[in-house]
Amino acid sequence: MTPLLxxxxxxxxxxxxxxxxxxxxxxxxxxxxxxxxxxxxxxxxLQEVRDGSVVTVVVGDWPAPIGISVVVDLFSAIxxxxxxxxxxxxxxxxxxxxxxxxTTLFFHPVYLLLASGVSASxxxxxxxxxxxxxxxxxxxxxxxxTLGGSKPQVRHGTTYVxxxxxxxxxxxxxxGLVYAATGTVNMADLAxxxxxxDPALREALSVLFLVxxxxxAAIFPLFFWLPDSYPTAAAPVTAIFAGLLTKVGVYAIVxxxxxxxxxxxxxxLLLATAALTMTVGVLGAIAQDDVxxxxxxxxVSQIGYMIFGLGLxxxxxxxxxxxxxxxxxxxxxxxxxxxxxxxxxxxxxxxRRLGGMLHTSPFLAALFLIPALSLAGVPPLSGxxxxxxxxxxxxxxxxYMTVSVALFVSILTLFSMTKIWAxxxxxxxxxxxPMPEGLESSRPRFPPLMVGSTAALVAASLLxxxxxAPLYQLGxxxxxxxxxxxxxxxxxxxx
Amino acid sequence: MIVLAxxxxxxxxxxxxxxxxxxxxxxxxxxxxxxxxxxxxxxxxLAGGRAGRPPIVGAEGGPAADPVPQALALTAIVITFxxxxxxxxxxxxxxxxxxxxxxxxxxxxxxxxxxxxxREREAEEEIVVDEEAS
Numbered sequence: 295m296t297p298l299l300x301x302x303x304x305x306x307x308x309x310x311x312x313x314x315x316x317x318x319x320x321x322x323x324x325x326x327x328x329x330x331x332x333x334x335x336x337x338x339x340l341q342e343v344r345d346g347s348v349v350t351v352v353v354g355d356w357p358a359p360i361g362i363s364v365v366v367d368l369f370s371a372i373x374x375x376x377x378x379x380x381x382x383x384x385x386x387x388x389x390x391x392x393x394x395x396x397t398t399l400f401f402h403p404v405y406l407l408l409a410s411g412v413s414a415s416x417x418x419x420x421x422x423x424x425x426x427x428x429x430x431x432x433x434x435x436x437x438x439x440t441l442g443g444s445k446p447q448v449r450h451g452t453t454y455v456x457x458x459x460x461x462x463x464x465x466x467x468x469x470g471l472v473y474a475a476t477g478t479v480n481m482a483d484l485a486x487x488x489x490x491x492d493p494a495l496r497e498a499l500s501v502l503f504l505v506x507x508x509x510x511a512a513i514f515p516l517f518f519w520l521p522d523s524y525p526t527a528a529a530p531v532t533a534i535f536a537g538l539l540t541k542v543g544v545y546a547i548v549x550x551x552x553x554x555x556x557x558x559x560x561x562x563l564l565l566a567t568a569a570l571t572m573t574v575g576v577l578g579a580i581a582q583d584d585v586x587x588x589x590x591x592x593x594v595s596q597i598g599y600m601i602f603g604l605g606l607x608x609x610x611x612x613x614x615x616x617x618x619x620x621x622x623x624x625x626x627x628x629x630x631x632x633x634x635x636x637x638x639x640x641x642x643x644x645x646r647r648l649g650g651m652l653h654t655s656p657f658l659a660a661l662f663l664i665p666a667l668s669l670a671g672v673p674p675l676s677g678x679x680x681x682x683x684x685x686x687x688x689x690x691x692x693x694y695m696t697v698s699v700a701l702f703v704s705i706l707t708l709f710s711m712t713k714i715w716a717x718x719x720x721x722x723x724x725x726x727x728p729m730p731e732g733l734e735s736s737r738p739r740f741p742p743l744m745v746g747s748t749a750a751l752v753a754a755s756l757l758x759x760x761x762x763a764p765l766y767q768l769g770x771x772x773x774x775x776x777x778x779x780x781x782x783x784x785x786x787x788x789x
Numbered sequence: 790m791i792v793l794a795x796x797x798x799x800x801x802x803x804x805x806x807x808x809x810x811x812x813x814x815x816x817x818x819x820x821x822x823x824x825x826x827x828x829x830x831x832x833x834x835l836a837g838g839r840a841g842r843p844p845i846v847g848a849e850g851g852p853a854a855d856p857v858p859q860a861l862a863l864t865a866i867v868i869t870f871x872x873x874x875x876x877x878x879x880x881x882x883x884x885x886x887x888x889x890x891x892x893x894x895x896x897x898x899x900x901x902x903x904x905x906x907x908r909e910r911e912a913e914e915e916i917v918v919d920e921e922a923s
Contacts, residue, residue: 456822467828
C-alpha cells in the first residue's frame with residue numbers, strides 16, 4: 295500500500311471533478327467515491343504501521359536525503375485515518391446542505407484538493423514539502439472561506455488570507471535558515487544534522503518553527519484570526535476547517551518538537567502557552583453570543599490541551615495528546631455540523647434569536663448534547679477519557695499549575711455549552727423566521743443527508759468511548775515511536 | 790561583499806514589509822506581503838552559499854552553486870505569486886463592496902463590546918435606583 299494514495303486519489307478526483315463541469319450527480323458520486331477510497335487507503339496504511347513499523351517512499355527513486363521522502367509512521371497514519379473519515383462525513387453533509395451551494399463550479403474540486411493537501415501534510419518527510427502541502431491546503435481554504443463572496447466573508451476572509459500568508463513567509467524564512475545551517479531539508483537528515491549545530495542557533499530555529507506552526511494551530515498569542523474568520527464561512531466549510539486545519543498545525547508542532555528539536559525541550563514555554571491558550575480561548579467563548587463564534591473560541595481553548603500534553607515531554611503526555619487530537623477532531627467537527635443544522639433550520643446562529651428548539655426538534659437537541667458534554671469532559675464521554683489521561687500524565691510529572699488551569703477551564707467550557715443549550719434549546723419556541731426565497735417549498739427542513747452524517751459522527755464518538763482502551767494503546771505506541779527519533783531516521787536513511 | 794549587500798537587502802525588505810503590514814489600507818498590506826516574500830526568497834538564495842559560483846549544469850570539476858535553494862525559491866515564488874493574486878482579487882472585491890480600502894473593524898466584536906458596556910451601565914443605574922429607594 296503506497297503512502298501516496300491518500301494524496302493522489304483526491305488530487306486526481308479534483309481534476310476530473312473540474313472537467314466534469316455541471317454534471318452534478320456525477321460529480322457528487324465521484325467525490326464520495328474518491329473520499330471513500332481515501333478512507334480505505336488510510337485505514338489500510340494504519341493497519342500496516344500498527345505494530346510500530348514505518349512505510350517510506352522516495353519520490354522519483356532518488357536516494358533518501360536527495361529525493362523527497364514520504365514517511366508514514368503510526369502518528370501520521372492515525373491522523374490520516376481520522377482526517378479522511380471527517381472529510382467524507384463533511385462532504386456528504388455539504389451535499390445535503392442548501393447553504394453551501396455545492397452546485398457552484400468550484401466547491402467540489404477545491405474541497406478534494408484540500409483533502410489532498412491535508413493528507414500530504416501528514417505523510418511528507420521533507421520540510422519544504424510540508425510547506426508546499428500547507429500552501430495547497432491554505433489556497434483551497436482561501437477559496438472555500440470566501441466562496442459566497444458576501445461582505446462579511448470578504449472582510450473576514452481577508453484577515454485569514456493575510457495572516458496565513460504571513461505565516462507562510464515565516465515558514466519559508468525558517469526553512470531558508472535551516473538550510474543555511476545544515477544544508478538539507480529532509481526531516482530525517484535534519485534530525486541528525488541539527489544536533490551538530492550551535493545549540494543557541496538550534497533553540498532560535500526551534501522557537502521560530504513554534505511560531506510558524508503556532509499561527510496555524512492558533513495557540514496563544516497567535517490565535518486572533520481564528521474566531522474572526524471561521525464563523526462567516528458556510529457550515530460544512532467551517533466544520534471541516536474546525537476539525538482539520540488547526541490540527542494540521544498541531545501535528546506539525548508535535549512532529550518538529552519531537553523529531554527535529556528532540557534534544558532541547560521547551561517544556562516550560564509550552565506549558566505556559568498551553569495554560570494561556572486554554573484560558574483565553576474559553577473566556578473569549580463565554581463573551582460571545584453566536585453559536586458558531588462560541589464554538590470557534592472553543593477550538594482555541596482545546597488546542598491548549600493538546601499543547602499541554604506535548605509540553606510534558608513524557609510518553610504518557612504525548613499519548614494523551616494523540617488521543618486528545620483524535621477526540622477533538624471528531625467532536626469539534628460534529629458540533630459545527632450541529633451548528634450548521636441549527637442555522638439550516640432557523641436561518642440564524644445568534645443565540646438571542648433562537649430558543650425552544652427542544653420542543654421543535656428534540657433529535658437535534660440530542661445530537662448537540664452528546665458532543666457538547668463530551669467537549670466539556672463529562673463522564674463517560676470521550677472528552678472525559680481524553681482529559682483524564684491528560685491530567686493523569688500531568689500529575690505524574692508534577693505540572694500542578696497547568697493541571698489546575700485545565701480543570702478550571704473544563705468547568706468554564708461546560709458553562710458556555712450550557713449557554714448554547716439554554717439559548718438554543720430551552721425556552722419558548724421562537725416563531726421561525728421566513729426561509730429565504732425559493733427554499734421554503736423545495737427543501738425539507740432537515741435534509742436527511744445532513745442529519746445522517748451528523749448522527750453518524752455522534753455514533754462514532756460514542757464508539758470511541760467503547761474502544762477507548764485499544765485506541766489509547768495505539769496512541770501510546772505512536773508516542774513511544776515519536777520519542778525515538780533514531781528509529782525514524784533509520785527508516786528513512788537506512789541503517 | 791555581494792553577500793553582505795544581499796543580506797542588507799533582505800533586512801531592508803523584511804523591515805519595510807513588516808512596517809507596511811501594520812497599516813490599515815489593504816493595498817499597503819498587499820505590498821507589504823509582497824516585500825516580505827521577496828525578502829524570504831532572497832534569504833533562500835543566500836542560504837545556498839557564496840555568490841559567484843557557476844550553475845551546476847556545465848560546472849566542470851570545480852565548486853558549483855547549490856541548486857536546491859534555487860529550486861526552493863522558484864517554488865516559493867510561484868506559490869506567493871498565486872496567493873498574492875488571490876489577495877488582490879479579494880481586495881478588489883472588498884473595494885467594490887465597501888468603496889473603501891481600509892480593513893474595517895469586526896462588526897461582531899464591536900457589537901459584543903458595546904453590549905457589555907450597555908449591560909454595565911444598566912447595572913450601575915439599577916444600583917443607583919436601589920440606593921434611592923432605600
